[in-house]
Amino acid sequence: MNEDLxxxxxxxxxRVHAAVLxxxxxxxxxxAASCTVAEKxxxxxxxxxxxxxxxxxxxxxxxxxxxxxxxxxxxxxxSDRCPDGYTTCPSSLFRCDVNLQSDRxxxxxxxxxxxxxxxxxxxxxxxxxxxELTCPPDGNSDCDGVADNGCETPASDPxxxxxxxIECTDPAKPCTAWNLRxxxxxxxxxxxxxxxxxxxxCYETRSNDNSCGDCTTRCDPAGDGGTPPDNMYYGCxxxxxxxxxxxxxxxxxDEDEGTGCETLLTTNENCGSCGNSCPAGESCQRDxxxxxxCMCPPGLTACKGRCVDLGTDLYNCGTCGxxxxxxxxxxxxxxxxxxxxxxxxxxxxxxxADCNGNLDDDCExxxxSDPxxxxxxxIxxxxxxxxxxxxGRCVVEPCDQIDxxxxxx
Numbered sequence: 001m002n003e004d005l006x007x008x009x010x011x012x013x014x015r016v017h018a019a020v021l022x023x024x025x026x027x028x029x030x031x032a033a034s035c036t037v038a039e040k041x042x043x044x045x046x047x048x049x050x051x052x053x054x055x056x057x058x059x060x061x062x063x064x065x066x067x068x069x070x071x072x073x074x075x076x077x078x079s080d081r082c083p084d085g086y087t088t089c090p091s092s093l094f095r096c097d098v099n100l101q102s103d104r105x106x107x108x109x110x111x112x113x114x115x116x117x118x119x120x121x122x123x124x125x126x127x128x129x130x131x132e133l134t135c136p137p138d139g140n141s142d143c144d145g146v147a148d149n150g151c152e153t154p155a156s157d158p159x160x161x162x163x164x165x166i167e168c169t170d171p172a173k174p175c176t177a178w179n180l181r182x183x184x185x186x187x188x189x190x191x192x193x194x195x196x197x198x199x200x201x202c203y204e205t206r207s208n209d210n211s212c213g214d215c216t217t218r219c220d221p222a223g224d225g226g227t228p229p230d231n232m233y234y235g236c237x238x239x240x241x242x243x244x245x246x247x248x249x250x251x252x253x254d255e256d257e258g259t260g261c262e263t264l265l266t267t268n269e270n271c272g273s274c275g276n277s278c279p280a281g282e283s284c285q286r287d288x289x290x291x292x293x294c295m296c297p298p299g300l301t302a303c304k305g306r307c308v309d310l311g312t313d314l315y316n317c318g319t320c321g322x323x324x325x326x327x328x329x330x331x332x333x334x335x336x337x338x339x340x341x342x343x344x345x346x347x348x349x350x351x352x353a354d355c356n357g358n359l360d361d362d363c364e365x366x367x368x369s370d371p372x373x374x375x376x377x378x379i380x381x382x383x384x385x386x387x388x389x390x391x392g393r394c395v396v397e398p399c400d401q402i403d404x405x406x407x408x409x
Contacts, residue, residue, distance in 0.1 A: 075399040080386035083395060085129075096388040096395070097369035101129050119150025138162070138181050155182040156199040176200040191215060205239060212236035230260030249292065266292050311342045318342035334363040351392065353377050368392050 082088065082096035089098045089110035098106045104114040107126035114124040114131035120140035124131045124147075133147040140151035143164040153160045158168045161175035162182040168175045173185030176192045177199055186192050186202035193203045193215035203211045209219045212235075219241035223234030231250040237243035246252055246261035253263040253274035263270050269277050271284035271294050278284055278294035287293045288305035300307040303320035310318055317324045317339035324337035324344035335346045335354075348354055352363035355377035365373045368391055371381035375392035388395045 076396040077399040078382035078385035078387035079395045079397040080388055081395065081397065082388060083390055086390055093366070094369040094371060094389065095386065096390050097366075102126050104131075107131050118147070120152055120154075122151040174200050176202050178202040207236050207238075209235040209241075212241050213239035217241065228260075229257055230262065232257075232260050268294075312339050314339055317344050 080095065085099055085101045086096045087098050087100055087106075087110065088095050089106050091105075091110075092098055098110065100106060100108055100110075104124070104126045106112060107114050108129035108131075112131075114126050117123055118133055120142075121136045122133050122140070122142065125134050126132075133142055133150065135141050135151035139155055141153045141155065141160060141164050142151050143153040143160050146152075153164065155162050156175055156177070158175045160166060161168050161184050166184070168184035170184065172192075174192050174194075175182055175184060176186055178186060178190070178201075182199070189204060189206055190202040191205045191211070191214065192200040193211065194200045203215060205211050205213055205215070209221070211217065212219050219235050221233040221235065223242050228234060228244060231247045232244050232252075233247060234242050235245040237245065244257060249264060249266050250261035251263045251265045251270065251274045252259075252261045253270065263274060265272055265274070266284055268282075268284050271278050272292040276294070279297075281298040282294045282296055283302075284292055285295045285302050286305055287295065290305075296302045296307040299309065301310050301316070301320065302308075303313075303316045308316045308320075310316055310320075314324045314337065316322060322344070324339045334352045335348050337344055338347050339345075346359075346362070348363035351366060351368040353365045353367045353373060353376060354363045355365045355373055358364070365377065367373050367375055367377075369389050371383065371387060371389040371394070373379060374381050374389035374394050379394075381387035381389050381394035
């Protein structure tokens with residue numbers, strides 16, 4: 001058996017040169033969340049690396065040196081103590097499996113539950129051990145700083161347009177909705193129109209037949225009563241009604257109004273505009289915005305206006321509309337759907353594993369905290385020493401510490 005693996009599984013101390021350990025410190029993800037022992041020596045979380053090097057986080061080498069001028073060796077042993085920020089709660093399945101800094105059900109202390117929702121679409125999250133209100137992006141905001149009333153300020157508030165403190169003072173630029181966001185005024189070529197709603201909306205008024213030149217002018221497609229040429233009607237051009245325009249999907253490619261709009265713009269030779277020829281392998285189809293465009297090079301398929309790879313697309317796996325994602329919410333997921341070669345398969349979520357090979361219980365093992373499967377199936381921490389598993393790594397500490405400080409409960 002590999003000696004390093006034996007040390008890790010059976011709890012024998014392993015001597016590691018501190019200078020070597022320091023080079024690997026940045027590789028340990030949870031290294032910053034470490035407890036302290038005597039003389040500020042940190043607990044560390046880590047398993048022996050495949051190349052035989054040490055766990056990633058180490059103590060500061062002692063001032064005196066030995067061993068050919070190098071820093072003295074440091075011995076690490078299995079630990080049953082929880083790293084800083086972690087603890088064992090009455091509801092815990094394993095030792096040290098609760099992160100008090102981020103667990104919404106144990107935020108800052110065991111049993112301290114953050115509210116699941118707040119007014120105005122807000123939600124409480126556990127941030128650094130405190131329940132903090134978060135508001136939806138591009139939605140309501142918490143402008144009064146009072147968490148109890150949630151995200152109380154609507155994004156359409158002219159004194160807080162799209163965010164707290166953004167006041168629309170120019171009457172010509174009211175708080176308006178544009179591309180699902182609120183801001184003062186509209187982009188160039190658009191006009192803020194208040195048409196019975198609670199807030200203004202940006203309308204294109206240069207060519208819009210229903211708001212030509214302003215918010216309310218609608219053009220009569222019959223114009224002055226004359227008969228328009230084939231596939232043409234009278235509509236809005238440069239903010240004025242009464243101009244001949246092509247009907248949707250037709251173009252005046254010969255630039256002769258007498259022949260009307262003679263060309264259909266839905267073909268591979270004229271796709272969306274006159275003379276726009278589709279490359280080999282592509283075809284003229286409606287895109288996601290409803291416009292005709294040359295779409296989908298070889299290997300991709302058009303599904304609802306998007307070019308997708310049916311072999312890997314989660315929403316179109318094997319055929320358009322075949323979903324490989326869970327739709328019942330994120331909480332409690334132990335596996336996620338993925339598309340492999342056009343077939344929906346299940347993959348374990350981060351920190352989960354299917355160790356018994358039984359699909360009925362999905363990915364039943366929590367590899368972040370299970371000391372019998374720490375970081376993966378069959379990776380066992382030292383049960384005799386009560387070694388904890390945190391973040392998928394067995395916890396160790398420097399050996400022979402007389403006073404290690406308070407133990408997290």
